[in-house]
Amino acid sequence: MSLGKFGHYNPDKPMQGRVTDVGPRYYGEMFPDIIIRNYGKWLYHEILEPGVLVHVSETGEKVYTVRAGGCRFMTVEHVREICDIADKYCDGCVRFTTRNCIEWLVDSEEKAKALKEDVGSRKHVGGSLKFPVGGTGAGITNIVHTQGWLHCHTPAIDASGVVKSVMDELYEYFIEMKLPAKLRVSLACCLNMCGAVHCSDIAILGYHRKPPIIDDEVIDKVCELPLVVAACPLGAITIAKTEVKGVKVNTVKVKEERCMFCGNCYTMCMATPLADKEGDCIVLLAGGKISNRLSPPKFSKVVVPALPSNPPRWPEVSATIKRMVEAYAKDARKYERLGDWAERIGWERFFEKCELPFTEHLIDDYRLAYDTYRTTTQFKFTEAAWAVSKAVGGI
Amino acid sequence: MAEVEHKGKKFEVDEDGFLAGGLDVWEPDWIDYVKTIEGIEELNDEHWKCIHFLQDYYRTHGIAPMVRIFSKVTGYKLKHIYELFPSGPGKGACKMAGLPKPTGCV
Numbered sequence: 001m002s003l004g005k006f007g008h009y010n011p012d013k014p015m016q017g018r019v020t021d022v023g024p025r026y027y028g029e030m031f032p033d034i035i036i037r038n039y040g041k042w043l044y045h046e047i048l049e050p051g052v053l054v055h056v057s058e059t060g061e062k063v064y065t066v067r068a069g070g071c072r073f074m075t076v077e078h079v080r081e082i083c084d085i086a087d088k089y090c091d092g093c094v095r096f097t098t099r100n101c102i103e104w105l106v107d108s109e110e111k112a113k114a115l116k117e118d119v120g121s122r123k124h125v126g127g128s129l130k131f132p133v134g135g136t137g138a139g140i141t142n143i144v145h146t147q148g149w150l151h152c153h154t155p156a157i158d159a160s161g162v163v164k165s166v167m168d169e170l171y172e173y174f175i176e177m178k179l180p181a182k183l184r185v186s187l188a189c190c191l192n193m194c195g196a197v198h199c200s201d202i203a204i205l206g207y208h209r210k211p212p213i214i215d216d217e218v219i220d221k222v223c224e225l226p227l228v229v230a231a232c233p234l235g236a237i238t239i240a241k242t243e244v245k246g247v248k249v250n251t252v253k254v255k256e257e258r259c260m261f262c263g264n265c266y267t268m269c270m271a272t273p274l275a276d277k278e279g280d281c282i283v284l285l286a287g288g289k290i291s292n293r294l295s296p297p298k299f300s301k302v303v304v305p306a307l308p309s310n311p312p313r314w315p316e317v318s319a320t321i322k323r324m325v326e327a328y329a330k331d332a333r334k335y336e337r338l339g340d341w342a343e344r345i346g347w348e349r350f351f352e353k354c355e356l357p358f359t360e361h362l363i364d365d366y367r368l369a370y371d372t373y374r375t376t377t378q379f380k381f382t383e384a385a386w387a388v389s390k391a392v393g394g395i
Numbered sequence: 396m397a398e399v400e401h402k403g404k405k406f407e408v409d410e411d412g413f414l415a416g417g418l419d420v421w422e423p424d425w426i427d428y429v430k431t432i433e434g435i436e437e438l439n440d441e442h443w444k445c446i447h448f449l450q451d452y453y454r455t456h457g458i459a460p461m462v463r464i465f466s467k468v469t470g471y472k473l474k475h476i477y478e479l480f481p482s483g484p485g486k487g488a489c490k491m492a493g494l495p496k497p498t499g500c501v
Contacts (some may be wrong), residue, residue, distance in 0.1 A: 013434070014481060015434060015481055220417070221416055222415070222417065222495050222496065223498070224457060224495055224498075225457050225458075267500070268498045268499055269498060
C-alpha cells in the first residue's frame with residue numbers, strides 16, 4: 001500500500017495520504033461470469049459424488065462445484081497454488097467456505113472431473129494430500145478451529161496439531177457420505193470458545209486444571225485490578241495487599257477452592273498465568289447443532305471431562321472421537337444429528353453405546369444447573385447403573 | 396522488558412511500548428517521547444484535558460474509563476478523540492497517560 005497511488009508511507013507524517021474506512025471489496029466483483037448470469041435464479045442442486053455439487057439455474061445453466069479440504073493455516077505459496085488451479089480451470093475464480101474448505105466452480109461436468117482428478121492427486125512433500133476432495137453431504141467436513149500454540153497467549157492446547165491428528169483419523173468420513181446426517185467437529189483451544197465448539201456435534205476444547213499463579217511484583221503496574229476481579233465468573237478473586245521486597249503493593253488473591261480454571265482473569269491481566277504442562281487437558285463435548293432442521297438448535301454438552309494433551313498426535317483424543325462417531329453411525333436413524341440421536345435414546349444410553357465413563361465432572365453445578373438434572377422417573381437401566389447397584393450389594 | 400531512550404532519559408517499556416512501571420513512574424517527558432511515535436506534533440489543551448482525565452480516573456477507580464465515559468466527561472466525541480490521538484483512546488491516549496496496556500480480546 002505504501003507504494004500505491006498515494007505515495008510512500010512517511011513515518012514522520014503518519015496521517016498524510018492515509019486511506020481509511022473503505023471496507024472490504026464488494027463481493028460481486030469476484031463472481032465468476034456464470035454466477036453473475038444466474039444470481040438469484042437457482043432451481044435445485046445435487047451432490048454428484050463426495051466433493052462435487054451441481055447447481056441448476058432456471059436459465060438452464062449448470063455450475064459444478066469441486067470442494068476440497070483446506071488446512072486453514074496456509075502459506076502464500078499454498079494460496080498461489082490454489083490461484084493457479086483457479087486460473088487453469090475456473091477463469092481465475094475460487095471461493096472459501098464457512099468451514100474453510102476451498103471451492104472451485106466450473107461450468108461443465110468434464111471440467112469438474114478433470115479438476116477433481118488434478119487437485120485430488122496433488123501432495124505435499126511429506127505425502128499428505130494438498131486438496132483432498134470431499135466435505136459434502138452426510139459426512140464430516142473441515143474442523144473449525146482456532147490459533148492454539150501457533151499464535152495465541154491463552155490456549156490450554158494446540159489447535160492445528162490436534163485438528164490434523166483427528167482429521168487423519170476421520171479421513172474416511174471426509175471423502176465419503178456414509179453417516180446418518182452431517183457431523184460437525186470443532187475445536188477451541190480455551191474456554192473463550194472462539195468458533196463453534198458450543199454448537200457442534202462433536203467439540204474439542206482446551207481446559208486448564210490448576211488455578212492461576214499471581215505475580216504480585218508487577219500485577220498492580222500492568223493490570224487494572226477491578227477488571228481482574230470482575231472477570232471471575234465465580235467471585236473467587238478479591239483485591240488484597242501484600243508485601244514484595246519490603247514494599248507494600250496492591251494485588252489480588254484467588255480463593256483456590258472456588259476457582260474452576262477458566263482463565264478469564266489471565267485474559268484481562270497478564271500477571272495471572274495458569275497454563276500448565278501436566279494440568280492442561282482436552283475436554284470433549286457432543287450433541288450441539290445450529291440448524292433448525294427437525295429440532296431447534298442445541299448447545300453441545302460435556303461428555304469427556306479430561307483427556308491428556310499428548311502432542312504431537314493426541315492418540316487418546318482421536319480414538320475417543322472415532323469411537324463416538326462409529327457408535328453414532330451404527331445406531332442413529334437417517335437425518336438424525338448426533339444430538340438428536342443422544343436425546344432420543346437418552347444420554348445414559350449415549351454413554352453406554354460410546355463406552356464413555358460418566359463422572360461427577362459432567363454434572364452441571366453452575367447457577368442454572370437445576371434444569372439439567374433428571375426430574376422424572378423415566379430412565380433406562382444401563383450396565384454402568386447395574387454396576388453401581390451391584391457394588392453396594394443390590395441386585 | 397525493553398528500555399527506550401529519549402533526550403537522555405530512559406523509560407522501561409513492554410513490547411507494545413506501554414510504560415512498564417505504570418502511572419508511578421510517569422512524567423511529562425514520557426509524553427514528549429510518545430508523541431513522536433504517535434504522530435502528534437504539538438499537544439494542545441484538549442490533549443492535556445484527555446490525559447489528565449485518564450490519570451485522575453485511573454487513580455480514583457483503578458481502571459481506565461470506558462470509551463463512553465471518556466467521551467461524556469471530556470465532551471469530545473469519539474471521532475474527535477481519534478483526531479487528537481490517531482491511534483485511538485487505548486493505544487494512543489492511555490499509552491501517553493501512562494496507564495496499563497488494554498487487555499482482553501483486543
